[in-house]
Amino acid sequence: MAAEGEYESILCVKPDVNVYRIPPRASNRAYRAADWKLDAPDWSGRMRITAKGKVAFIKLEDKVSGELFAQAPVKEYPGVAVETVSDSSRYFVIRIQDDNGRSAFIGVGFGDRGDAFDFNVALQDHFKWVKQENEISKSAQLGDSGPKLDLGFKEGQTITLNIGQGKKRDKPRPQSSGGFGLLPPPPGGKIAPPPSSGSSNHNIVPQMGGTATGCLLELDSSNSNTVVQQNPTSDLWGDFSAPASSVPPPSRPQNATNWIQF
Secondary structure (H helix, E strand, O other), X not given: OOOOOOOEEEEEEEEEEEEEOOOOOOOOOOOOHHHOOOOOOOEEEXXXXXXXXXXXXXXXXXXOOOOEEEEEEEOOOOOOXXXXXXXXXXXXXXXXXXXXXXXXXXXXXXXXXXXXXXXXXXXXXXXXXXXXXXXXXXXXXXXXXXXXXXXXXXXXXXXXXOOOOOOOOOOOOOOOOOOOOOOOOOOOOOOOOXXXXXXXXXXXXXXXXXXXXXXXXXXXXXXXXEOOOOOOOOOOOOOXXXXXXXXXXXXXXXXXXXOOOO
16 A cells, blocks of 8 residues: 555656456466457547656546546566466556455457557656665665764774975076176166266366366256356355266466366
Protein backbone atom coordinates (compact mmCIF):
# COMPACT_ATOMS: atom_id res chain seq x y z
CA MET A 1 0.00 0.00 0.00
CA ALA A 2 1.16 3.49 -0.74
CA ALA A 3 2.02 5.75 2.12
CA GLU A 4 -0.59 8.28 3.15
CA GLY A 5 0.00 11.90 2.23
CA GLU A 6 1.75 11.11 -1.08
CA TYR A 7 0.54 12.78 -4.25
CA GLU A 8 -0.96 10.79 -7.08
CA SER A 9 0.48 11.54 -10.53
CA ILE A 10 -0.89 10.49 -13.92
CA LEU A 11 1.53 8.51 -16.08
CA CYS A 12 -0.59 7.65 -19.12
CA VAL A 13 -4.21 7.83 -20.34
CA LYS A 14 -5.68 5.74 -23.19
CA PRO A 15 -9.29 6.42 -24.17
CA ASP A 16 -10.04 3.03 -25.79
CA VAL A 17 -9.29 -0.32 -24.20
CA ASN A 18 -11.09 -3.69 -24.31
CA VAL A 19 -11.40 -6.12 -21.42
CA TYR A 20 -11.70 -9.90 -21.85
CA ARG A 21 -12.62 -12.70 -19.48
CA ILE A 22 -9.87 -15.27 -19.90
CA PRO A 23 -9.97 -18.99 -19.10
CA PRO A 24 -7.86 -20.27 -16.24
CA ARG A 25 -4.35 -21.28 -17.18
CA ALA A 26 -3.96 -25.04 -16.97
CA SER A 27 -0.16 -25.15 -17.37
CA ASN A 28 2.87 -22.92 -16.99
CA ARG A 29 2.87 -21.91 -20.63
CA ALA A 30 2.32 -18.27 -21.53
CA TYR A 31 -1.06 -16.73 -22.24
CA ARG A 32 -2.31 -16.64 -25.82
CA ALA A 33 -4.71 -13.93 -27.03
CA ALA A 34 -6.09 -16.31 -29.66
CA ASP A 35 -7.82 -18.28 -26.85
CA TRP A 36 -9.94 -15.24 -26.01
CA LYS A 37 -13.08 -14.08 -27.78
CA LEU A 38 -11.42 -11.02 -29.36
CA ASP A 39 -14.48 -10.13 -31.44
CA ALA A 40 -16.73 -9.89 -28.37
CA PRO A 41 -14.98 -7.97 -25.52
CA ASP A 42 -16.68 -8.22 -22.10
CA TRP A 43 -16.15 -4.51 -21.33
CA SER A 44 -14.84 -1.37 -23.10
CA GLY A 45 -13.74 1.88 -21.59
CA ARG A 46 -10.62 3.97 -20.92
CA MET A 47 -7.41 3.18 -19.11
CA ARG A 48 -5.60 5.58 -16.78
CA ILE A 49 -2.20 4.74 -15.27
CA THR A 50 -1.35 6.63 -12.08
CA ALA A 51 1.47 6.50 -9.55
CA LYS A 52 1.35 7.11 -5.82
CA GLY A 53 4.74 6.83 -4.29
CA LYS A 54 6.49 3.79 -5.72
CA VAL A 55 3.31 1.90 -6.63
CA ALA A 56 1.63 2.27 -10.01
CA PHE A 57 -2.14 1.70 -10.53
CA ILE A 58 -3.83 0.58 -13.75
CA LYS A 59 -7.37 1.92 -13.54
CA LEU A 60 -10.18 0.92 -15.89
CA GLU A 61 -12.86 3.62 -15.93
CA ASP A 62 -16.07 4.40 -17.77
CA LYS A 63 -15.56 6.74 -20.75
CA VAL A 64 -18.49 9.03 -19.86
CA SER A 65 -18.91 9.03 -16.09
CA GLY A 66 -15.37 8.09 -15.09
CA GLU A 67 -16.69 5.44 -12.69
CA LEU A 68 -14.04 2.94 -11.67
CA PHE A 69 -14.60 -0.52 -13.11
CA ALA A 70 -11.46 -2.24 -11.77
CA GLN A 71 -7.88 -1.41 -10.85
CA ALA A 72 -4.64 -3.36 -10.70
CA PRO A 73 -1.87 -2.21 -8.31
CA VAL A 74 1.58 -2.79 -9.80
CA LYS A 75 4.56 -2.94 -7.43
CA GLU A 76 7.11 -4.22 -9.97
CA TYR A 77 7.35 -4.50 -13.74
CA PRO A 78 7.68 -6.92 -15.35
CA GLY A 79 6.03 -9.10 -12.76
CA VAL A 80 2.92 -11.00 -11.78
CA ALA A 81 0.65 -7.93 -11.92
CA VAL A 82 1.23 -7.38 -15.66
CA GLU A 83 2.16 -10.12 -18.13
CA THR A 84 2.45 -10.15 -21.90
CA VAL A 85 0.93 -12.74 -24.24
CA SER A 86 2.96 -14.93 -26.53
CA ASP A 87 1.13 -14.27 -29.79
CA SER A 88 0.55 -10.47 -29.88
CA SER A 89 2.05 -7.19 -28.66
CA ARG A 90 -1.33 -5.45 -28.26
CA TYR A 91 -2.71 -7.68 -25.47
CA PHE A 92 -1.75 -8.07 -21.82
CA VAL A 93 -2.92 -9.97 -18.76
CA ILE A 94 -3.33 -7.89 -15.59
CA ARG A 95 -4.23 -8.87 -12.05
CA ILE A 96 -7.02 -6.73 -10.60
CA GLN A 97 -7.81 -6.41 -6.91
CA ASP A 98 -10.78 -5.09 -4.95
CA ASP A 99 -10.88 -3.36 -1.60
CA ASN A 100 -11.24 -6.68 0.22
CA GLY A 101 -7.99 -8.00 -1.26
CA ARG A 102 -9.58 -10.47 -3.68
CA SER A 103 -7.82 -10.71 -7.04
CA ALA A 104 -8.60 -11.99 -10.53
CA PHE A 105 -6.80 -12.13 -13.89
CA ILE A 106 -8.32 -10.40 -16.92
CA GLY A 107 -7.15 -9.69 -20.41
CA VAL A 108 -6.84 -6.15 -21.84
CA GLY A 109 -6.14 -5.18 -25.41
CA PHE A 110 -5.62 -2.04 -27.52
CA GLY A 111 -6.83 -1.50 -31.04
CA ASP A 112 -3.62 0.39 -31.98
CA ARG A 113 -0.07 -0.81 -31.47
CA GLY A 114 1.04 2.71 -30.52
CA ASP A 115 -1.31 2.67 -27.52
CA ALA A 116 0.15 -0.66 -26.39
CA PHE A 117 3.66 0.77 -26.77
CA ASP A 118 2.81 3.83 -24.63
CA PHE A 119 1.29 1.56 -21.97
CA ASN A 120 4.48 -0.48 -21.81
CA VAL A 121 6.83 2.55 -21.76
CA ALA A 122 4.86 4.32 -19.01
CA LEU A 123 5.30 1.37 -16.67
CA GLN A 124 8.98 0.94 -17.57
CA ASP A 125 9.82 4.60 -16.91
CA HIS A 126 8.09 4.59 -13.55
CA PHE A 127 9.89 1.53 -12.24
CA LYS A 128 13.18 2.77 -13.62
CA TRP A 129 12.71 5.83 -11.42
CA VAL A 130 11.83 3.54 -8.48
CA LYS A 131 15.06 1.61 -8.99
CA GLN A 132 17.13 4.79 -8.97
CA GLU A 133 15.45 5.97 -5.78
CA ASN A 134 16.22 2.68 -4.08
CA GLU A 135 19.88 2.88 -5.09
CA ILE A 136 20.15 6.44 -3.78
CA SER A 137 18.59 5.50 -0.45
CA LYS A 138 20.92 2.51 -0.09
CA SER A 139 23.95 4.66 -0.83
CA ALA A 140 22.86 7.15 1.80
CA GLN A 141 22.46 4.42 4.39
CA LEU A 142 25.85 2.92 3.60
CA GLY A 143 27.44 6.34 3.79
CA ASP A 144 26.04 7.01 7.26
CA SER A 145 26.93 3.60 8.67
CA GLY A 146 30.31 3.17 6.94
CA PRO A 147 33.65 4.26 8.38
CA LYS A 148 34.33 7.95 8.15
CA LEU A 149 37.58 9.32 6.81
CA ASP A 150 39.74 10.73 9.59
CA LEU A 151 41.62 13.78 8.36
CA GLY A 152 42.85 14.90 11.78
CA PHE A 153 46.49 14.95 12.85
CA LYS A 154 47.77 12.06 14.89
CA GLU A 155 49.72 12.68 18.09
CA GLY A 156 53.17 13.99 17.26
CA GLN A 157 52.43 14.28 13.53
CA THR A 158 53.64 17.42 11.79
CA ILE A 159 53.66 18.73 8.29
CA THR A 160 56.07 21.01 6.46
CA LEU A 161 55.00 23.68 4.02
CA ASN A 162 57.45 25.11 1.51
CA ILE A 163 56.14 28.42 0.32
CA GLY A 164 58.27 29.92 -2.44
CA GLN A 165 58.83 33.65 -2.26
CA GLY A 166 59.65 35.39 -5.47
CA LYS A 167 62.50 37.90 -5.49
CA LYS A 168 61.73 41.39 -6.58
CA ARG A 169 63.80 42.49 -9.51
CA ASP A 170 65.11 46.04 -9.38
CA LYS A 171 64.63 47.94 -12.56
CA PRO A 172 67.96 49.11 -14.07
CA ARG A 173 68.51 52.81 -13.81
CA PRO A 174 69.95 54.65 -16.81
CA GLN A 175 73.40 56.06 -16.16
CA SER A 176 75.05 58.91 -17.93
CA SER A 177 78.43 58.62 -19.57
CA GLY A 178 80.05 60.75 -16.88
CA GLY A 179 78.54 58.82 -14.01
CA PHE A 180 76.40 61.75 -12.77
CA GLY A 181 72.80 62.42 -13.56
CA LEU A 182 71.91 65.67 -15.29
CA LEU A 183 68.87 67.63 -14.21
CA PRO A 184 66.48 68.67 -16.97
CA PRO A 185 66.23 72.37 -17.77
CA PRO A 186 63.40 74.33 -16.12
CA PRO A 187 60.31 74.72 -18.28
CA GLY A 188 60.24 77.85 -20.38
CA GLY A 189 63.71 78.90 -19.35
CA LYS A 190 66.78 79.64 -21.42
CA ILE A 191 70.23 78.37 -20.69
CA ALA A 192 72.95 80.92 -21.18
CA PRO A 193 75.93 79.62 -23.14
CA PRO A 194 79.26 79.67 -21.30
CA PRO A 195 81.37 82.69 -22.07
CA SER A 196 84.33 82.11 -24.34
CA SER A 197 87.51 84.10 -24.50
CA GLY A 198 87.63 83.80 -28.29
CA SER A 199 84.02 84.85 -28.91
CA SER A 200 83.58 87.96 -30.95
CA ASN A 201 79.98 88.62 -29.82
CA HIS A 202 80.97 89.73 -26.26
CA ASN A 203 82.11 93.34 -26.22
CA ILE A 204 83.47 95.12 -23.20
CA VAL A 205 82.61 98.75 -22.78
CA PRO A 206 85.43 100.61 -21.06
CA GLN A 207 84.69 102.44 -17.86
CA MET A 208 83.99 106.13 -18.01
CA GLY A 209 85.88 108.31 -15.67
CA GLY A 210 88.89 107.96 -13.55
CA THR A 211 87.38 105.99 -10.68
CA ALA A 212 86.79 102.23 -10.37
CA THR A 213 83.34 100.99 -11.33
CA GLY A 214 81.47 97.64 -10.92
CA CYS A 215 79.47 96.22 -13.72
CA LEU A 216 76.87 93.43 -13.95
CA LEU A 217 76.75 91.37 -17.10
CA GLU A 218 73.43 90.39 -18.68
CA LEU A 219 73.77 87.40 -21.01
CA ASP A 220 71.34 86.01 -23.57
CA SER A 221 71.55 83.28 -26.25
CA SER A 222 72.56 85.60 -29.16
CA ASN A 223 74.55 88.65 -28.04
CA SER A 224 75.66 89.85 -24.60
CA ASN A 225 76.98 93.36 -23.88
CA THR A 226 78.57 94.67 -20.72
CA VAL A 227 76.69 97.54 -19.12
CA VAL A 228 78.91 100.14 -17.45
CA GLN A 229 77.65 101.87 -14.31
CA GLN A 230 78.03 105.64 -14.67
CA ASN A 231 77.63 106.41 -10.99
CA PRO A 232 80.61 105.06 -9.07
CA THR A 233 78.94 105.57 -5.68
CA SER A 234 75.65 103.75 -6.44
CA ASP A 235 76.99 100.12 -6.88
CA LEU A 236 78.91 98.32 -4.16
CA TRP A 237 79.25 95.06 -6.07
CA GLY A 238 81.94 93.82 -8.35
CA ASP A 239 81.65 91.99 -11.63
CA PHE A 240 80.33 88.37 -11.05
CA SER A 241 78.74 87.71 -14.46
CA ALA A 242 81.80 86.70 -16.47
CA PRO A 243 84.77 84.56 -15.48
CA ALA A 244 88.15 86.11 -15.08
CA SER A 245 89.49 84.35 -18.13
CA SER A 246 86.99 85.99 -20.50
CA VAL A 247 86.78 89.55 -19.09
CA PRO A 248 90.02 91.37 -18.34
CA PRO A 249 90.08 93.21 -15.02
CA PRO A 250 89.55 96.95 -15.37
CA SER A 251 92.35 99.32 -14.50
CA ARG A 252 91.86 100.72 -11.04
CA PRO A 253 93.40 104.06 -9.94
CA GLN A 254 95.66 104.29 -6.96
CA ASN A 255 93.32 106.60 -5.06
CA ALA A 256 90.26 104.24 -5.09
CA THR A 257 89.69 103.13 -1.48
CA ASN A 258 85.90 102.71 -1.17
CA TRP A 259 85.52 99.38 -3.20
CA ILE A 260 85.64 95.87 -1.96
CA GLN A 261 88.29 93.78 -3.57
CA PHE A 262 87.32 90.19 -4.57
